[in-house]
Amino acid sequence: MRCWSYFFLFVSFVLSLLSRSAFSEVQRFRLDPKESQIATKTKDPFGNLVNGMFRLRQGEAWGDVDRLAETASVSLVIDASSYNSNIGLRDQDVQEYYLEVKQYPVIRLDSTGIQKSERPHSLKEPWQITLKGRLELLESKEK
């Protein structure tokens, strides 16, 4: 009888290890807006480089590290009116006339697929992935 209980204990231990590796859990991540940043570079009409920044409003990502291509998904919401290039008048122009932030207050990125290169040897090494997604200016619901 005692022998059988050891056997069942051993089997359940092995099964728990197998299920852990074969069906890893989906992990969820929420954007840390303070630590995240989006920087832009473009040229002004005189050919000078203009550096700008956008603020991220919210975002989340989830997926199973072992099955990123099948399970991973990302969505980000960028505040279009947060564009800042350190020149107030220019920023106001960009926001009002080019980004039209009153009509399109939000820039949204939604992933449509993720391709992963070879898995690194350890989780401390960076992964190289390719994110396919849809980036769009979202129209305000207020008219």
Added chain:
Amino acid sequence: MSVPVRLLYQTNKIIAQGSFRLLLEEFNITVPRLLFLKSGNQVEVDFSIVGERQP
């Protein structure tokens, strides 16, 4: 769009870094101009996104 991303995975957070270029006309954004001078139509975007792991 297709963006190469460098993904750092840590115990309680992920960091996604990368850059890509986009054309203003793809988003129906008028290229800014000053009289007859036009700004660049291309914008280079660099990003560093940090996500905190949720329980």
